[in-house]
Amino acid sequence: DAKTTQPNSMESNEEEPVHLPCNHSTISGTDYIHWYRQLPSQGPEYVIHGLTSNVNNRMASLAIAEDRKSSTLILHRATLRDAAVYYCILRDDGSSNTGKLIFGQGTTLQVKP
Amino acid sequence: GAGVSQSPSNKVTEKGKDVELRCDPISGHTALYWYRQSLGQGLEFLIYFQGNSAPDKSGLPSDRFSAERTGGSVSTLTIQRTQQEDSAVYLCASSLAHGAANYGYTFGSGTRLTVV
Numbered sequence: 605d606a607k608t609t610q611p612n613s614m615e616s617n618e619e620e621p622v623h624l625p626c627n628h629s630t631i632s633g634t635d636y637i638h639w640y641r642q643l644p645s646q647g648p649e650y651v652i653h654g655l656t657s658n659v660n661n662r663m664a665s666l667a668i669a670e671d672r673k674s675s676t677l678i679l680h681r682a683t684l685r686d687a688a689v690y691y692c693i694l695r696d697d698g699s700s701n702t703g704k705l706i707f708g709q710g711t712t713l714q715v716k717p
Numbered sequence: 718g719a720g721v722s723q724s725p726s727n728k729v730t731e732k733g734k735d736v737e738l739r740c741d742p743i744s745g746h747t748a749l750y751w752y753r754q755s756l757g758q759g760l761e762f763l764i765y766f767q768g769n770s771a772p773d774k775s776g777l778p779s780d781r782f783s784a785e786r787t788g789g790s791v792s793t794l795t796i797q798r799t800q801q802e803d804s805a806v807y808l809c810a811s812s813l814a815h816g817a818a819n820y821g822y823t824f825g826s827g828t829r830l831t832v833v
Contacts, residue, residue, distance in 0.1 A: 638821065647721075647808050647824030648760065704750060704773065705822060707760040 608692045613712045616682045624677040624711055626692030631672050636695045638705065639666065639677050641688040648691065648707075651677065687715045719743075721825035723809050729831045730799055738794040738828045742811030749792050750812070750822065751784060753805040760808065766792060767814075799832045806830070 609627040616622040628637065639651040652659055652666045654675075659666040665678040679686055691710040722741040730736050742749050751763040762776040766786040777783070781799075786792040796803055806829050810822040 640822075647810075647827050648822075650821035650823065653821060704762050704765055704776075706762060707752075709759055 608694060608708060610690075610692050610708065610711045612709065613714065615714045615716060616679075616686075618684060618715055618717050619681055622679040622682045622686070622713065622715075624679075624690050624692075624713065625674065626676070627674045628692070628694055629673045631694060632696065634696055637666065637668060637672075637675050638693045638695050639664070640691045640693065640705075640707075641686075642691070642710070643685075643688045651690070653695075682713075682715045684715050684717060687713055689713075721809055721811050721823050723807075723825035723828050725828055726826065727829045727831075729833060732801060732832055733798055735795065735797045736799055736830065738796075738807050738830070740792045740794070740809030740811075740825060742790065742792070742809070743823055744790075746811035746813055746823070747789065748812040748814060749786055750810045751792070751794050752808045752810065754808060754827075755805040763794070763807075796830075799830075801832045804830055804832045 636653050636655050638653040640648040641651050642648045652661055652664050654666045654668055658668060667676045689710040689712050691707050693705050721743055724739045728736055748767045750765045752760045753763055754760050764772055764774050764777055764784050766772045768789060781797045784792060784794045806827040808824055808827045810824040812822045813820045
């Protein structure tokens with residue numbers, strides 16, 4: 605599976621936008637970009653995913669670079685409840701894939717009041 | 718149910734005993750996955766099931782670990798002769814279809830296993 609690179613940690617102020625970057629320079633044409641987050645003492649939670657076009661949902665937006673070698677998860681207004689570990693994961697939709705998510709270390713987001 | 722249900726939520730067992738962890742996936746989800754997360758660590762893939770296909774057991778750390786899925790729904794993860802290094806949170810997830818990257822996973826809240 606292609607790998608992703610994320611900063612270990614980031615800080616944000618409450619009510620401000622947060623941009624969480626992810627580099628995936630070896631991404632293949634069949635890789636979907638998935639984002640999950642894990643709040644303290646909980647299981648991971650699906651946030652958003654995309655292939656080529658930018659995506660929006662009620663939780664966040666996903667901006668994908670034109671060459672697809674990087675992406676950014678955007679939280680439009682951070683709240684204290686958004687403090688979590690955010691994982692950027694590539695999921696291959698190719699025929700050789702087993703489809704399982706392989707989690708890296710993610711980015712620990714701290715939100716300050 | 719509305720989400721993935723795991724039981725028990727907490728389990729304390731003595732070293733050398735066997736334990737069984739249960740996962741009830743979302744109704745209609747054909748793919749089911751087990752992960753574990755040791756304290757302060759990332760998620761480690763253990764095993765997945767997809768319908769009636771043979772499971773992918775490539776992540777199981779030793780032959781003391783096994784899992785089954787009955788009737789394409791409920792799954793049980795069994796750890797035999799538990800060791801202290803087995804202490805972790807065991808997470809189950811389900812998805813609409815395996816191998817289709819255009820679907821997200823839904824995780825349960827996990828079972829916290831402590832081997833003393």
